Amino acid sequence: MSDDLDRCDVAVVGAGVAGALIAYRLAAANYRVVMLEAGPAGRNRQDLVADYSLAAIKTPRSPYADNQPSSPVWSPDSEKDYIQLGPSPFKSTYLRRVGGSTWHMLGNMPRHVPADFRLATSYGVGVDWPIDYDDLEPWYCEAETELGVAGDHAELNGLHGAYRSRAFPMSKIWPAYGDIFVAKAVEGLTFEGADVRVLTTPQARNSRPYDGRPACAGNSSCVPICPIGAKYDATVHVSKATTAGAVLRTQAVVTRIELDSMTRRVSALRYTRWDEQGRRDERRLRADIYVIAAHSIETPRLLLISSDSDAAPTGVANGSGQVGRNLMDHLQGQMAAVVPQPLFPYRGPPTTVGVDTFRDGTFRASHAAFRLSIGNDGMGRVETPFAALEQKLVEGLIGSRLRVALGDRLIRQFRISYSTEMLPSAHNRVTLADAVSDSFGMPRAQLSLHLEDYNRLAFEKAAALISSIFDRLEIPDSDRKPQPKDTYSGAGHIIGTTRMGTDAGSSVVNQHCRAHEHDNLFIVGASTFPTGGTANPTLTVAALALRAASKISSLLQRGS
Amino acid sequence: MSKFVTGYSDIGGELEQLYATIMSSKPDWASELASLAIAVDEAKANADPEAALMATIKQQPEVGHAARRLAHVWYAGRLSAENGVDAAFVSEEAYFGGLIWRAARAHPPGLSGGYFGHWRYAPDV
Amino acid sequence: MQASRSRLLSLLTEACELEHGLACSYLFAAFSIKQDLDEGGLSWKQLQAVRLWASEIYMVAAEEMLHLAQAWNILAAVGGSPYYLRPNFPQRRSYYGFHLPLALERFGPSALRRFVSYETPADQLILPVDARTDDDEPTEYRSVGELYALIREQILNLPEDQLFFQGTQGEMGPDITHFPNIIPIKDRVSALAAIDMITEQGEGTDYDRGDSHFAVFQRTLASLVTEKERDPAFEPARPVLENPVPRIRGDWNAHGKINLIRDPFASQLGDLFDDVYSLMLRLLQHAFASGPASKVAELFCDTAINAMTTVIKPLGEALAKLSSGRGDGSHAGAAFGLTRHVTLPAAESIALAVAAECAHELAETAAELATSGHAPGQLGVAEANLKQIAGALASAR
Incomplete structure (x- = not known):
């Protein structure tokens, strides 16, 4: 390969979970794969x-x-690190490095439920996916095996219709001491006519040694880093890909997708290699098939930046005008409390169980589905252990009195958080800030977001549900810290912006994540989700990536 | 004095030296700590020395300030926040050795709390 | 080998002894690993490493306990009784078919090398098989995996409809036992699945050898050796005695060198450890012998597992932190001594009464010991947890 211009079968932009899985599968099938990672x-x-x-x-x-x-x-x-156009702030972030945002993800790996794929048909809101649960189910199984998901097959099989054709590769992550206490306390509780049940959460976290990585040893720092690699991150598949022969180029920022003006196919990627000494080196990579896997903000940014007055006047793959639109997150909130009985938090993964009851139901016509996470990390950000310490010091405690009083508070801190689905909306979007460029001369992204009543109402419902759980725990009102009205935090789930669909006029990619307008271009990742559901997105990202890899492999075999 | 103020009798070692070095490098700590030392000595003569020191703390703001600072560094592994801004941790050992996690009967995030699944049971520490 | 029920029961019982003995020797090594910077000899990065090693060894020990429970399920299903006895440590080389001594030894290269040999996959064995002469029924196998191959052969060669008895004995499942991977046994398929699970976890298969006990011990050994070379002063283990005992009793001292704990306090704590350990085994034995239909099975399992995790573990660590009193700088350690305690009686109410009384007495002993000036912090924790356990048993009476 020459240094300034080279050629491969498949060029992958982004070495996160989607890109790494595709690179691994295709390199293992003996295709020449090059991964370009900005970080x-x-x-x-x-x-x-x-x-x-x-x-x-x-x-x-x-x-x-x-x-x-x-x-x-x-x-x-x-x-604060985004250019926010408002009116509401977008709060989730991502990481540009080999392995991508999986480094600091929590690691929950629930599947979408069947109704998540047909929200418009079932409830008259949002849009349907071009695929359904049945299409994705075998790929969910594959993804669970690749990532190493621990879960309780019997308990989760059939959840809201989400059948499972294969058991998890590992048995469940143990619930925490406090989880068991809470699960017992809520036995028999109903809310809006539905049974409130505490279920274990499937997690990409080893419950025994798996894939050469150790079992979780309760470092309790999953976000932002697992010190022992017991939690999956995409470096696993980056390394499998390179072992299988894929080439990884790091510190390689793709600055432009070049199109052939005749065929409108992608003809090359232009990229800049950088180093810490400030050197920059412009290069170009050609491939038969191109895969953009740069997550839901960088991907639309790159597509928009690559507009070509001839072949793609509004941006690559943007004939529908949908690139950058339908930006979504799972808007979250929490209620924290000091529980009368000790729950012994700060041990084990930050959350291991949740309430999945309200991830589906006819209510989705009027308000968002939501999932509760029972926390195992004290009160989260509401009152950190350090804040509790400060409070006890201000009270004038010292010595054994300080030790006992602080300990007594810390072992009883508790939180339950809720995570709500956002509907896709054309005015929630990523656009280019033409006047503000990064150090590669590329316009930065700017974000617009609108908080809708669909979520506001779900916030209220979730808060009411948590209150009824707190009642069961006999927590006095004075020891409860609710989320202030209409406030939220981000889930780290950046979704939408290059949605999939059957209609080229209203979507960016088809059901195989292939761009409608450029037939050698694939766009993968959570950006392709037409709707967000309530599942943490990584497992669905992985399943779709594996499915796309299979499609790419068959295209390459046919020589197209 | 550190043992008395924190309520942990087994602390010391390299962290104590580290904290002593830091405190001696801060001019405003010296007189405060001297007052605290006197107050601790006086308190020890009482039947309930802790209660006696807590009473002194209420009367003498300087002693209280020093006691809070000293306890804070041991519990948190860093100096108290100033003007609402949290300080960075003094060292990796200071972060991982913070007494706050012992008080919680847990472990600092980023350090294993034990075998897989220990979190299901009551703490064994 | 001729297939017979009695032959199968005998092999399964040998497997129980072996799994049990392995679990104890792994736990002993894990108890000896330093846990805190203030124990000295560790940088924070080394602390990270030793905590990981400890958690991995505990993981393997827990899986050996699962294997023991699994063998109990099979035993119960085919007309045997869950078996928890075994010779005290050290166990002589010739006692088991695989010709490796079982001993209590602190964490280090020597213990890890022994652990690797216990778990070596059948296709990597190079040891010769010697004739064993000192047993009624000499059985030859070179690894744990080979012993299970013999068991599998028996199950395959015995008529299924006669081998398995009607009833729920043998069907202890994940909900009741705290073992998410345990397989209830009711027929040949489930029994063979259980044996596959045990073998895969121990020595692995061609596909997942990197996740077997064998691989875990090899990885740990390699990291330990590398770190020792990098930093010769690195000492991850507490200097615990090899095969420590709080007192000489029964057949102790018969099969190899034991080391008496001379410090009176550590010796009393050692006795307490052994007594709690024995109660735990008796509770589990009763639950597995009775099966999930028993009214006390769940309580006994809960109590026993809580005793394991919240009393026995901190007591074992406390012993590893205490001086042995031998004047050579050595520390005491847990003996895992089995006394002549017999199984709890089958009648549930009597079993509960005896267990509750025993737990209460042990909690009182622990409380007394905890008031001692040189009791390590772990003892206070163990004492509080033991009191809870005794309370749970008492309130169920």
Whole structure:
């Protein structure tokens, strides 16, 4: 391969979970695969843990010094790092490095439920997917095996109709001491006519040694980093891909997708390799098939930046005008409390069980579906252990009195959070901030978001449900800390922006994640979801990526 | 003095030296800590030395300030926040050795709390 | 080998002894691993590593306990009785068919090398098989996996309709036992699935060998050796005695060197450890012998597993932190001594009464010991948890 122009079978932009899985599957099938990753490959895991331990505030980005400002590919770490057009802020972030945002994901791996794929048909809101649960079910099984998902097959088989044709590769992650207490307390509870049941959460976290990685040892720092690799992150498949022969180019920012003006096929990727000394090196990569897997903000940004007055006047793959639109998240809130009985939080994964009852139902015609996570990490951000310490010190306690009083509070801290589905909306979107460029001269993304009544109403319902659980736990009102009205946090689930559909006039890619307008271009990741459901998106991202890899492989075999 | 103020009798070692170095490098700590030392000595003569020191703390803001600072660094592994801004942790050992996690009968996030599934049971620490 | 029920029961019983003995020797090694920076000799990065090693060894030990429980399920299903006895440590090389001694040894390269040999996959064995002469029914196998192959052969060669008895004995499942992977046994298919599960976890298969006990121990050994080379001062383990015992009793001292704990306090704590351990085994034995239909099965399992995780573990760690009193800098350790305690009687109400009384007495002993000036912090935790357990048994009477 020549250095400034080279050629491969498949070029993959982004070494996160979607890109890595595709690169791995295709490299294993003996195709020549090149992955271009904007961010660095990163340092040794222990060095990342060191940075995490020293950070004053343990934000998602805190272990990753190489993704912080001064790096030309710094990643957003809070809503303040975005150009926000409003009216409501977009709060979820992502990570630009080998392995992508899976580094700091929690690791929950629920599947979508069947109704999530036909929201418009079932409830008259949102849109339907071009595929249904049956199409994706075998790929969910594959994804669970690839990522290593621990779960309770018997308990989750058939949840809201989501049957499972294969058991999880590992038995469930144990619920925590407090989870068992809460599950007992809510036995027999109904809410709006439905039984409230506490179910274990499937997680990409080992419950025994799996794929050469150890079992979870309860480091309790899944967000932002698992110090031992017991939680899956996409470096697993990046490394499998390179072992299978794929080439990984790190610190390689794709600056433009080039199109052939005759065929409108992608003809090359233009990219810049950078280093810490400020050197930049412009290159070009040609392939038979191109896969954009840069997550839901960078992907539409790159497509829009690559507009071509001739072949793609409004941006690559954007004939429908849908690129960048339908930006979604799972808007979250929580209710925290001090429980009368000790629940012993701060041990084990931050959450291991939840309430899935309201992930589907006829109510979805009027308000969002939601999922509750029973927390195992105290009161979350409402009152950190450090804040509790401050409070006890201000009270003037010292010595054994301080130790006992602080301990007594910490072992009783508790939270339940809710995560709500957003409907796709054309005015929630990623656009280009033409006047503001990054250090590669590329316009930055700007975000617009509108908080709808569909979510506001779900916030109220979820809060009422949590209140009824708190009643069962006999928590006095004075010890409850509700979420302020109409406020929310991000789930880290950046969804939408290049949605899939059957109609080229209203969607960006087809059911195989292939761009309607450019037949050698695939766009993968949560950006292709037409609607968000209530499942953490990574498992569906992985299932769709594996399905796309299979499609790409058959196209390459046919030589198209 | 650290043991008295934190309520943990088994602390010491390298962290104690580290914290002592930090405190001696801060001019405003010296006189405060000296007052605290005197107050601790006086308190020890009482039947309930802790209660006695807590009473002194209420009367002498300087002693209270020093006691809070000292307890804070041991519990948190970093100095108290200033002007609402949290300090970074003093060192990795300070973060991982923070007493706050012992008080919670847990472990600092980022350090294993034990075998797979231990979180299902009451703490064994 | 001729297939017969009695032959199968005998092999399963041998498997129980072996799984049980392996679990204890792994736990002993895990108890000896340092857990805190203030124990000295560790940087924070080394602390991260040793905590991971400890958690991996506990993981393997828990799976050996699962295997024991699984063998109990099979035993109960085919007309045997869950068996929890075994010779005290150390166990002589010739006692088991695989010709490896079982001993209590602190975490380190020597213990890890032994662990690797216990779990070696059948296709990697190079050890010769010696004739064993000191047993009524000499059985030859070179690894745990080979012993299970013999069991599998028996199950395949015995008529299924006669082998398995009607009833729910043998059907202890995940809900009741705290083992998510345990398989209730009612027929040949389930029994063979159980044996496959045990073998796969131990030595792995061609597809997942990297996730077997064998691989875990090999990885741990390699990391330990590398870290020792990098930092010769690195000492991950507490200096616990090899095969410590709180007192000489029964057949102790018959099969190899034991080391008496001389410090009176540590010795009393060692006795308490053994007594709680024995009660735990008796509770589990009763539950597995009775099956899930028993009214006390769930309570006994809960109590026993809680005793394991919240009393026995901290007591084992406390012992590893206490001086042995031998004046050589050595620490005490858990003996896992089995006394002549007999199984709990089958009648549920009597079993409950005896267990509750025993737990109460042990809780009182623990409370007394916890008031001692040199009791490590773990003892206080164990004492509080033991009191809860005794309370749970008492309130069920």
